[in-house]
Amino acid sequence: MAPITARGSNNMSASTPKLSLGPILYYWDRDSVYEFYRQIAQTPVDIVYLGETVCSKRRLLRDQDWLEIAAQLEQAGKQVVLSTLTLIEANSELSKLKNICNNEQYMIEANDMAAVNLLSGKPGFVTGPAINIYNSRTLQLLASQGLRRWVFPVELSRDTLADMQQQRPEGIETEVFVYGRLPLAFSARCFTARHHNLQKDDCQLRCIEDADGMLMSTREEAPFLVINGIQTQSAKSCNLISDIEDMKQLGVDILRISPQAKSTVEIINIFHACLHGKKSVQAAAIELEALSPTGTCNGYWHGGAGMELAEQHLNKTSSEA
Secondary structure (H helix, E strand, C coil): CCCCCEECHHHCCCCCCEEEECCCCCCCCHHHHHHHHHHHCCCCCCEEEECCCCCCCCCCCCHHHHHHHHHHHHHCCCEEEEECCCCCCCHHHHHHHHHHHCCCCCEEEECCHHHHHHHCCCCCEEECCCCCCCCHHHHHHHHHCCEEEEECCCCCCHHHHHHHHHCEECCCEEEEEEEEEEEEEECCCCHHHHHCCCCHHHCCCHHHHCECEEEEECCCCCEEEEEECCEEEEEEEEECHHHHHHHHHHCCCEEEECCCCCCHHHHHHHHHHHHCCCCCHHHHHHHHHHHCECEEECCCCCCCCCCCCCCCCCCCCCCCC
16 A cells, blocks of 8 residues: 655645535434435535434334435435444444445445444545544554545544644545534433433334434523433534635535434535535524524534534624625
8 A cells, every 4th residue: 555645734725625414313214314315415415424323223224225315316416425333232233334334335434443443454434523533643544544534523623623634644535524413422321211211122212203312401491412312412503604714724625514304405505605605604604503403502613612602703793694
């Protein structure tokens, strides 16, 4: 394999990033998933990630169903990536993981190190936001094993990314999570089942009742977290629309939007319009705030607490918008 060389700052360009749509993180019924991706096929999103990443019990869609959706999206001009489970807990899950990683038609997003190990040596895999790439040495190592694209961990800051971009291996794409409820943690315990006083093995798939997860609030009734089966998410939606010009200068290649039950198409269109100069950042920020179920945040990107909202333009006048 050819030696990995670093991309210096002189190699960074301010080209327009592509838009990606991350995997659905919630449990939706089969018809809703098919209808969702029928609509997504008509949007200007460039890359679509497909598959179950949270819980292996969510089986309303079979492998063949995902491949059918993938083919339809590919026909619509989208690049399709198959995403893997984030927490492997059983041999059956490992067997399915191996089947996905043996696929030769689509790129694979590895969401845990078991998938990374299975994909090592196979060119062209992606690491998802749950893979802890915190420094350039880790990025260099994975690049030598066949990594083509990495998703910047959601808890890291803009300054960390700037440092890592200086030493990014040649040919590696950087993707940043720019909109959606942040995936914060995974546990062997199912929080949704516990909320309903059920055992995890007999959860009755109650998470299908919460299309955007189950909101948890503080005693002061402030939105705090969302539980989504074994996954914990932020209550507020991360929104980095005000920082996309900075991301261009940093050489970010792809901006990731995470699906939500309502308004995903509108959110994609807002980002696309803003990226291509058809909508101001100020107007886009205001519109996205209105489409976010419990408000927005951008604290991690600015080096603060994740739930903070810093340097947004929501106080601009409507004339500026």
